[in-house]
Amino acid sequence: MRLDQLKSVYGDALIDDPSKVTNPGAYDWFKTKDGTIFGVRNDHLSTNERRLLDLSFIPYAPKSLNRTKKQLLWARLTFNDTPPENTVQLPQSVNLIYFILKKFSNQHRDLESAIHSFFHNAYLTTIWKSSEEGIIVLKKEQDCSGELINLIMSDFYCDLFMLHVHEIAVSSLSRMYADHFSLLNKAQLLYPDQHDFQLIHLLPLMLLDAAQRQKNFDLTKWMTKFSELPHDLIKSVEIFFYHNFNLSTAANELYIHRNSLQYRLDRFYQITGLDPKKFKDALIISLLLDNQRYEQRIKDQ
Amino acid sequence: MASIVLNHIKKRYDNSDAFAVKDFQLEIKDKEFIVLVGPSGCGKSTTLRMIAGLEQISEGELYINDKKINDMAPKDRDIAMVFQNYALYPHMSVYGNMAFGLKIRKLKKSEIDQRVREAAKVLGLEDYLDRKPKALSGGQRQRVALGRAMVRNPQVFLMDEPLSNLDAKLRVQMRSEIAKLHRRLNVTTVYVTHDQTEAMTMADRIVIMKDGEIQQIGTPKEVYNNPANVFVGGFIGAPPMNFVPAIVSEVGVQINDHIISLPAETMDKLHAYIGKSLIVGIRPEDIEYVKSTEETAFTATIDVAELLGSESLLYINFEGNNLIVKIPAEDVRAGDTITLAFKSDKLRFFDSETETLIV
Numbered sequence: 001m002r003l004d005q006l007k008s009v010y011g012d013a014l015i016d017d018p019s020k021v022t023n024p025g026a027y028d029w030f031k032t033k034d035g036t037i038f039g040v041r042n043d044h045l046s047t048n049e050r051r052l053l054d055l056s057f058i059p060y061a062p063k064s065l066n067r068t069k070k071q072l073l074w075a076r077l078t079f080n081d082t083p084p085e086n087t088v089q090l091p092q093s094v095n096l097i098y099f100i101l102k103k104f105s106n107q108h109r110d111l112e113s114a115i116h117s118f119f120h121n122a123y124l125t126t127i128w129k130s131s132e133e134g135i136i137v138l139k140k141e142q143d144c145s146g147e148l149i150n151l152i153m154s155d156f157y158c159d160l161f162m163l164h165v166h167e168i169a170v171s172s173l174s175r176m177y178a179d180h181f182s183l184l185n186k187a188q189l190l191y192p193d194q195h196d197f198q199l200i201h202l203l204p205l206m207l208l209d210a211a212q213r214q215k216n217f218d219l220t221k222w223m224t225k226f227s228e229l230p231h232d233l234i235k236s237v238e239i240f241f242y243h244n245f246n247l248s249t250a251a252n253e254l255y256i257h258r259n260s261l262q263y264r265l266d267r268f269y270q271i272t273g274l275d276p277k278k279f280k281d282a283l284i285i286s287l288l289l290d291n292q293r294y295e296q297r298i299k300d301q
Numbered sequence: 302m303a304s305i306v307l308n309h310i311k312k313r314y315d316n317s318d319a320f321a322v323k324d325f326q327l328e329i330k331d332k333e334f335i336v337l338v339g340p341s342g343c344g345k346s347t348t349l350r351m352i353a354g355l356e357q358i359s360e361g362e363l364y365i366n367d368k369k370i371n372d373m374a375p376k377d378r379d380i381a382m383v384f385q386n387y388a389l390y391p392h393m394s395v396y397g398n399m400a401f402g403l404k405i406r407k408l409k410k411s412e413i414d415q416r417v418r419e420a421a422k423v424l425g426l427e428d429y430l431d432r433k434p435k436a437l438s439g440g441q442r443q444r445v446a447l448g449r450a451m452v453r454n455p456q457v458f459l460m461d462e463p464l465s466n467l468d469a470k471l472r473v474q475m476r477s478e479i480a481k482l483h484r485r486l487n488v489t490t491v492y493v494t495h496d497q498t499e500a501m502t503m504a505d506r507i508v509i510m511k512d513g514e515i516q517q518i519g520t521p522k523e524v525y526n527n528p529a530n531v532f533v534g535g536f537i538g539a540p541p542m543n544f545v546p547a548i549v550s551e552v553g554v555q556i557n558d559h560i561i562s563l564p565a566e567t568m569d570k571l572h573a574y575i576g577k578s579l580i581v582g583i584r585p586e587d588i589e590y591v592k593s594t595e596e597t598a599f600t601a602t603i604d605v606a607e608l609l610g611s612e613s614l615l616y617i618n619f620e621g622n623n624l625i626v627k628i629p630a631e632d633v634r635a636g637d638t639i640t641l642a643f644k645s646d647k648l649r650f651f652d653s654e655t656e657t658l659i660v
Contacts (some may be wrong), residue, residue: 103355103375110405117401120392150388154449155402157375159355192314193346253340255532297314 001056003032006040013044026106028130030057042131047185048298050130054178065108065128074137075127081174093169094124097136098177098184101152102159104132114155118148133181141166149195161188163197189297190290208291219291225272226292234289236264237276241286245277303366303379303456303489305329305352310361312347312513321347323513325361332487334480338500339510339536345493348510349459352491354378365456381450383460387442389434389449395421396430399448416452423485424448440471440478447482458483458490464499476502497537501525509533525584527649531656534582534649540614540625543588546653547581549574554581554650557620559599561643570660571650579659580651585614585627587647591640598642603635617641 007014015021016038027039030053037060040053059079066075076082077090084090104111112126115136124137152160163184168176186205187197211217226234236254240261243250251261265276274281306329312322322344329335337345350356352363354375363371370378389398396417403413421427424444434442443463450458463479464472480503483490494500500507501521509516509524509532517529528534534542547554549571553562561581563571571579591598601617601624608630615626615633619641626641633639650659 105374105376107405114390114401114405117390117393117397147386147388150384150386151390153355154382154384154388155405157354157378 003036003038006038010040010044013041015039026131028053029060030054031060032057047189051182051185054181059129059178065131068125070125071127074125077170078127078135078173078177079129090170091124091139093167094173095122095138095141096165096168096173096180097138098163098165098180099134099136100161100184100188101132101134102161104156104158106131107156111152111156114152115148118144118151129177129181135177146196159195161195161197163187163199163202165199186294190294204287204290205294208287208294219288222288223292223295226288229268229271233264233268233271236261237268237285238289240265240276241282245282302331302487304331305457305489305491306362306364306367307348307352308362308364310348310351310363311359312344312351312356313359320359320513322351325515327508327515327518329489329491332489334483334490334492334503334505335508336492336494336500336504336506337508337510338494338497339516341495342512343510344513345495345510346461347513349461349491349493352457353380353382353459379456380459381453381455381457383446383450383458383463385462385465387434387439387446387466389442389445391434394431394433395426395437395445395448398434398445399452402449403452413452416454417448420448420451423451423482439467440475443467443471443475444478447479451482451486455488458488458492460490460492462494463492464494465496472499479503498539501537507537509536511536527658528582529658531580531582531651534651538584540585540627542582542584542649543622543624544651545581545583545619545622545624546578548578549576551575554579554648556581556622559620561597561645561648563645563648567648567650567660574650574659578653580653580656582649582651583624583643583647585625587644588624588626588628589642589644590626590628590631591642597645598640600638600640603633603637603639606633606635606637615639 003016015027016036021027021039026041026043028042028045028050029037029039031037045053066072073084073088077084108128108131115126116123119136119138119142122138122140122142124139126134126136128134149160149162152158161184163180165176165180180199183199183202183205184197187194187202190205212219236250239253240247240250243253247258247261251258254261269275272285274285276282276285307325307327310322310325311320313320325344325348327335337348339345347356351358354370354373358371362369365378390401393401399417399420400413403416417430418427421430424447426441426444426448429437429441434445437445446463460479464475467475476499492503504521506518506520507524508518511532517524517533519527524533524537528537528542531544534544545556547556549555550560552568553560554571599619601619603615603617604623605616607614611630613628613630613633615628617624617626651657652659
């Protein structure tokens with residue numbers, strides 16, 4: 001993908017010089033391999049387009065967003081793999097919270113202040129990948145169990161999605177950040193009601209990603225089979241899993257008789273050969289259902 | 302102060318066919334306390350988030366004070382939100398917590414100070430302004446969370462299950478505190494909960510939702526006495542309404558071998574159902590414990606008896622149907638045979654297929 005091609009797509013929404021704009025926070029910034037920096041207005045970018053640009057170019061953190069020395073140091077270390085001078089002491093490992101903001105109105109400094117107040121002594125810095133995505137760097141693990149999300153929502157009137165990554169070596173930040181952001185982007189698409197994710201809970205997504213990269217492992221046949229299943233069968237299986245395999249409570253939620261649910265689960269088994277009542281099969285069904293939902297969301301976007 | 306109109310609001314995620322909220326139609330009056338209640342996944346929080354502006358509205362219009370606000374940024378809607386957990390900055394004082402939202406709005410220090418102290422007075426937090434959240438009780442923390450919303454002087458309060466994290470005793474206490482606060486501030490409030498007791502005790506009007514659809518809108522008394530359908534009857538009230546299948550005859554309804562005679566007025570409304578089946582609904586407290594044998598009485602053996610203090614809950618089997626009966630505390634035990642009667646004016650009749658209220 002060349003810059004002139006992008007220009008023909010985005011027109012005036014693409015700027016190839018950060019100094020030309022007074023509101024750099026309204027843009028997502030990238031760097032080409034030859035070092036040219038350009039930005040695309042974030043209201044012109046869908047999640048998929050942002051992901052595509054992330055893969056094709058190097059995300060660039062403009063100085064206007066990472067304004068302090070500490071932020072610039074961590075941004076360069078993470079996004080450009082540029083280690084600081086020898087005189088700067090860095091910890092061996094840190095805890096990270098990747099975040100994506102929605103409907104955020106560019107109060108970056110105030111948001112940093114809120115995050116700092118929340119984590120207090122555990123806080124190192126916040127680095128911005130774009131005006132709506134960033135990483136909170138913490139010295140030690142902090143349990144914030146949704147409280148920060150609600151604080152940010154109520155003080156800044158925006159939505160916040162977070163991915164917690166514990167004890168990551170500073171030397172591997174630049175290698176990991178793109179995958180982690182990609183994972184968080186997928187997670188918030190797949191589970192729009194959930195705002196707080198731990199890396200370990202996204203293992204199914206990572207496994208699916210890895211499986212799909214294997215040329216010899218084609219999920220298409222399975223996905224076609226699942227897509228042809230009646231909606232009530234899929235919903236029944238999902239609710240059955242949600243209720244931890246408890247037929248009675250799942251049937252209650254579905255407003256059907258226990259025997260009707262039993263019948264639907266048997267029918268699912270007959271069609272797919274996967275038995276939702278068996279743990280190992282349930283694990284596979286759950287993965288495939290996640291994949292189906294994710295592909296549907298991508299298609300819809 | 303504000304009135305809110307949700308006009309045929311629909312929410313669909315990423316153009317999928319399924320609607321998370323379907324044709325939501327509601328007019329909330331100025332100063333009203335509205336409770337959205339329903340099981341998980343019914344669309345109540347999504348509706349609240351659409352009012353807040355955190356969720357895009359797929360179809361329909363949203364008005365606050367006659368102004369269409371579908372595309373207005375959340376921060377410009379003049380609302381304040383209170384959430385399930387306390388949502389406080391742990392290292393800031395109570396004062397700092399309450400002032401923070403105003404500071405980032407760049408209000409003058411004197412104005413912030415005045416608003417924080419006023420809110421603290423209303424909430425009984427004046428003596429705690431210098432304390433950190435960890436030095437407060439659960440109830441005090443929740444009051445600070447309310448204070449953070451109050452200092453904004455919003456047109457509308459949006460509360461998303463604010464009491465769910467509290468223990469049962471504190472929940473009851475905070476329920477009445479929020480109700481008192483609403484009476485004092487008179488701010489239009491939309492409150493989301495899955496707890497029907499909260500809905501019944503706090504709301505001016507309740508909106509009961511299921512699968513993204515409104516099932517019924519009414520005062521707590523209306524929805525309790527005249528549930529629009531079997532779902533509402535089962536969801537509102539603890540224990541829930543009893544439901545029994547029956548056949549309509551010329552003079553009443555027949556539940557297997559038991560016939561309940563009905564007044565002529567009721568029979569007129571059930572005329573189209575003669576010879577057909579329907580569902581009879583009766584609240585547990587509307588089955589009476591009678592000592593004499595009346596025409597409408599029936600006998601049943603108690604499967605389980607639970608003494609709740611001033612009342613007893615009896616689990617009985619009537620004509621093959623399990624029923625729950627709530628009577629004043631009596632010395633009855635499992636295995637006893639007792640005589641009961643339905644209060645015929647309290648019987649409700651639902652269509653067997655649509656499950657909607659007939660009369």
